[in-house]
Every structure is written in structure tokens, then in C-alpha cells.
Amino acid sequence: MSTLTVALALLPCVRSGAAENTPREALLALSKRDHTLAIVDPATLEVVARVPVGADPHEVIASSDGRRAYVSIYGGGRYHELSVVDLEARKALPAIDTGALNGPHGLVFVGGKIWFSAEGAKAVARFDPATSRIDWVLGTGQNRTHMIHVTADEKKLYTTNVSSGTVSVIEQVTVPGPGPARVEWNQTLVAVGKGAEGFDVSPDGRELWTANAQDGSISIVDLRTNQVSATLDAKIVASNRLKFTPDGRLVLVTSLRDGNLFVYDAAARKERTRVPIGHGAAGILMDPSGARAFVACTPDDYVALVDLKTLEVTRRLDVGAQPDGLAWATRSSP
Numbered sequence: 001m002s003t004l005t006v007a008l009a010l011l012p013c014v015r016s017g018a019a020e021n022t023p024r025e026a027l028l029a030l031s032k033r034d035h036t037l038a039i040v041d042p043a044t045l046e047v048v049a050r051v052p053v054g055a056d057p058h059e060v061i062a063s064s065d066g067r068r069a070y071v072s073i074y075g076g077g078r079y080h081e082l083s084v085v086d087l088e089a090r091k092a093l094p095a096i097d098t099g100a101l102n103g104p105h106g107l108v109f110v111g112g113k114i115w116f117s118a119e120g121a122k123a124v125a126r127f128d129p130a131t132s133r134i135d136w137v138l139g140t141g142q143n144r145t146h147m148i149h150v151t152a153d154e155k156k157l158y159t160t161n162v163s164s165g166t167v168s169v170i171e172q173v174t175v176p177g178p179g180p181a182r183v184e185w186n187q188t189l190v191a192v193g194k195g196a197e198g199f200d201v202s203p204d205g206r207e208l209w210t211a212n213a214q215d216g217s218i219s220i221v222d223l224r225t226n227q228v229s230a231t232l233d234a235k236i237v238a239s240n241r242l243k244f245t246p247d248g249r250l251v252l253v254t255s256l257r258d259g260n261l262f263v264y265d266a267a268a269r270k271e272r273t274r275v276p277i278g279h280g281a282a283g284i285l286m287d288p289s290g291a292r293a294f295v296a297c298t299p300d301d302y303v304a305l306v307d308l309k310t311l312e313v314t315r316r317l318d319v320g321a322q323p324d325g326l327a328w329a330t331r332s333s334p
Contacts, residue, residue, distance in 0.1 A: 002083060002325060003152070005254055007057065009313070011158060012298055013187065019274050021048055021049075021090075021309075022039060022048060022049070022088055022090060022331075023039075023041045023043065023048065024066070024161055024269035024330065024331045025042055025043065025066075025073075025296060025329070025330050025331075026040060026042065026048075026066070026087065026326070026328075026329045026330075026331075027039075027040040027041075027042045027285070027326070027327075027328060027329075028040070028060050028062060028069055028087075028322050028326065028327040028328070028329055029060075029294075029296065029303055029317070029319035029320070029325075030053070030057045030058070030059075030071065030283075030320075030323065030325040030326070031057075031058050031320025031321055031322060031323055031324075031325050032056065032057060032298070032321070032322040032323070032324050033320070033322040034050075034320040034321050035052060035053055035055055035056075035057060036050045036051060036052055036053060036054075036282065036324075037050070037051045037053050037057070037060060037071060037083075037085055038050050038319035038320055039051070039087065039090060040317065040319065042287070044313060045305070045317055047317075047318070047319060048090075049090040049094055050320065051085045051090055051091060052092055052107040053071045053073070053085065053092065054071070054073035054079070054081050054083045054095060054199050055073060055075065055079070055160065055266075056073055056074050056075045056076075056079060057071045057072070057073060057074070057083065057246055057324070057325065058071075058073075058074040058105055058325055058326045059071070059072045059074075059105060059106055059107045059283075059324075059325040060072075060107070060325040060326070061107040061108060061109045061114070061327050062087070062109065062327050062328065062329035063109055063129070063329075063331075064109055064112065064332075065331065065332040066087060066329040066330045066331030066332060067086070067087055067331060067332075068084060068086065068087060068093075068129070069084070069085040069087055069327065069329060070082050070083070070084055070085075070107060070109070070240060071083040071084075071085070071325070072097075072104040072105050072106070072107050072116060072325075073095075073104065074103055074105050074119070074316050075103065075161075076103070077102055077103030077119045077120035078102060078103060078120060079103065079104075080098045080099060080100070080101060080102045080103075080104070081095045081096065081097060081098060081104070081134060081299065082096040082098060082099060082104055082107075082114070082127070083095050084096060084110060086133060087329055087331070088331070089140070090113045093236075096127060097133075098116075098118065098125070098127075098134065098186070099134070099305065100121060101116075101118035101120075101121045101123060101125050101134070101137065102118060102119075102120030102121050103118055103119035103120030103121065104116045104117065104118055104119075105118075105119050105146055105147070105167065106119050106146060106148035106159070107148070108146040108148055108149065108150045108299075110150045110151075110152065110154055111154045112128075112129070113126050113127060113128050113129070113131065113135075114126065114127040114227050115148060115150045115157065116148065117145045117146055117147065117148045117264075118145070119144050119146055119173050120141055120147055121124040121139070122139055122141060122143065122145055122300070123136055123137055123139045123140060123145065123230055124137075124140065124145060124148060124157065124159055124168075125137045125138075125140060128180070135216070136184055138170065138187075140159060140161060140168050140170075140172070140187065141160030141163050142159075142163075142164040142166055142168060142189070143161060143162070143163035144161060144162035144163040144164070145159050145160075145161050145168070146159070146160050146161065146162050146197055147159060147160050147197065147198065147199055149199070149200070149201050149208075150210035151205070154172070155171065155172040156169070156170065156171050156172070157170045158170070158199070158208055160192075160197055160198075160199050160210055161196065162195055162196060162197050162213070163195075165191060165192060165194045165195065165196055166189045166190060166191055166192060167189070167190040167192050167196060167199070167208060167210060167219075167221060168187055168188075168189060169187070169188040169189075169221075169223070169226050170185055170186070170187050170188075171183075171185065171186050171188070171237050172185055173185070173186055176283060178248075188226045188281050190221055190226055190227065190228065191228070192210055192212060192219035192221070193212025193214070193215045193217040193218075193219050193231065194212055194213075194214035194215045195212050195213035195214030195215065195239075196210045196211075196212050196213075196219065197210070197211065197212075197213050197237060197239070197240060197241075198210070198211045198239060198240050198241035198242040198243075198253070198254070198284075199211065199242055200242050200243050200244050200246055200251070201223070201244075202248050202266065203244060203247070203248040204247065204248060205223065206223055206224065207220055207221065207222060207223060207332060208219075208220070208221040208223055208235035209242055209244070209251055209266075210242065210269060211234070211236060211239035211240070211241070211253050212239065213237075213238050213239045213240065216232055216233075216234055216235045216237050216239065217231055217232060217233055218231070218232040218234045218236070218239075218242070218251075218253070218264070219231055219232075220232070220269070230269060232264075232269060233316065234253070234262065234271065236255050236258065236262055237255060237257055237258065238255050238256040238257040238258070238280075239253055239254070239255050240254045240255060240256050240281070240282045241253070241254045241255075241281075241282060241283055241284045242284075243284040243285075243293070244286075245286060245290060245293070245308055246286055246289075246290040247290055248264045248266055249265070249266055249267070250263055250264065250265065250266060250272065250308070251263070251264040251265075252264075252284055252293060252295075252306075254280075254281035254283075254284055254295060255280060255281065256280045256281070256282060256298070256299075257280055258280060259276055259277065259278055259279050259280065260274035260275065260276055260277065261274065261275040261276075261277045261281065261295055261304075261306065262274055263275060272311075275306060275310055275311055275312065275313065276313070277295055277297055277298055277304045277306070277313055278297035278299065278300035278302070278304065279297070279299040280297065280298060280299045281296060281297045281298065281304070282296045282298045282323075282324045283295070283323070283324050283325050284296075284326070285326035285327065285328060287328075288297055288328060288330075290308065291307070291308060291309070292305055292306060292308055292314075293305055293306045293308055294303075294306075294317075294326055296323040296324050297316075297323070297327070298322050298323060298324055301318070301320075301321045301322065302316040302317060302318055302319075302323065303317040303319050303323050303326070303334070304316055304317075305317065305318070
């Protein structure tokens, strides 16, 4: 048997081994300094692979089938690329060029498509992996359109506009006419605090909470009226990310300059406790089980694992230097 024949015969085994070594459920964690995506087994909390991505990676999201990861290559609003990772083969794939949509940052995967903010272009957009094209763009006219949330029915999306101090509520509407009805998108701007950045929508879809980095407050937007219903004087300077727990009871907020994870009671709208985690933090990811949260402690070069029952740090994970964006990938059955 020739050497080439032996090599070809071994290829299926190599592919199978890679798939078996990539857990069906995986924690994805970006390293901004190393320019890598770590694939972590959430059961053992061990890194099973590190895959190279582009310069200055900030956010990551997985496809709904758990087979691909997409990483925004930000560059402070200059770059125009989404890195792509094959999570089964654990290798980098050709990147997506977002063209004039500079500064891709916030990412979500909904309806089989990648929705992202483009900070440098003051826009939100959508990329279809099936056709390899950007099939929708909408300008916000706001400064530093940064994070993004899209509803499951794809008819509403929300963004924070950091330097404008606003939240964009963008809704799909059907407009009747003399001919066929047409679909349009309407934007409502909600003035919130200065430096609105990290935000989340409550699990029941009724409220949007955003942390305002410049004045340290938290704004609560009633999504039935698209108006601010409360402003909390949280005093969280340089707040970065905000996330609800899956049950909607708690809200977690990180700060780039504070060594604590701030925990709020969502119903009471009051601070419940502070969890010492390091010297500052960025990304927050909830385990779908609701039992734990992962917090990227960027200045300390680790991801802190927080028990959501005891509200204590139980472990620190080394996923690379300056961790930031985190995501969860669940691979569907073949």
C-alpha cells in the first residue's frame, strides 16, 4: 500500500476523533491578546482546543447547530471582519469581510443568520451564511452602536449606542398600500444614561436593563411603552456588561475598573451583593442550566466561575490572556 493510500485511509479517523474530542456542549472564550478562541469542556472545565482568530476579537456567537463560531474583529471601529471557526474540526475557516460595515462588535445568531452591530458605520446588519452575503442593513444614525439583541421572531431588535447615550428599539412593520404591502423597519430612540453599553432583555421580554459606563447608573426601559421606567444610581463606574440570570431573578453587572461583580435583585431593583472576582471584568455568560455564570476577568487573564446559588467564585479558568467575549455552543445531533 502506498503512503498516499495509507494517509487517505486514516483521514476519516482523524475527522472522527476531532468531532469526538469537541464536546457536544462547549464554552467558547476569546483571548484578546492571544487572538484565539478557546473551546472549553463545561463538564471538566478543561480547554480542549485553541483556534486562531483575527486581531482584536471582542464578541463571539455560535450557530444554532453548534457547528460554527463567529467572532467580531473590532479594531475600535476600524476593522471589517468576522472570523469563522469550525467547532467540530477545531480550525479557522475563511473570514467574512463586512466591507464598509466597519467595526463589527455585538453578535447574535437568530433565524439561521448572523445579526451584528457595525460601530464604525453606525449601523446594524445581517449576514446569511447560506448565501454568503449581507442581506440587510439599517443605519441607526447614533454614535458607537455597540451591542445587539434580536427577538426570536426576528421582528424586533435592540442596540445600545454608547456615545449617544441611547437605546435603539427597531421594529419590523408591514405598511399597506395600493399595491402589495411592504415591510419597513421603524426606529425609536430611548434616551438613557451616559455611556450606555452592556445591556440585556429580561427573560419575559418586558424590560431592557442597560448599564451606563460614564455616569455609573442603570436604566430600565419598559418595552411595552419604550420609555425609561426607572434609573438606578448604581455607582458602577466603567460598567461593561449586564446579564439576567435565566430565571430572571438576578441581574449581574461587570466593571472594567472595579474588582467586584455587582448582583442586583431584578424585582426589588436593588443591589443584593457584590462578589469579589479580581481587578475588573467584561464578558458575562450564563450556563443554560442556570446554576453558574462565567465572567471574563480581562485584567487578571482568567474567567471566573460563579456559583449562582452561593454567589461565590468556585474556580478560575485559563483561556488565554485578556479574556473577553464568551458564548455557549450546543451541537445538534448529526
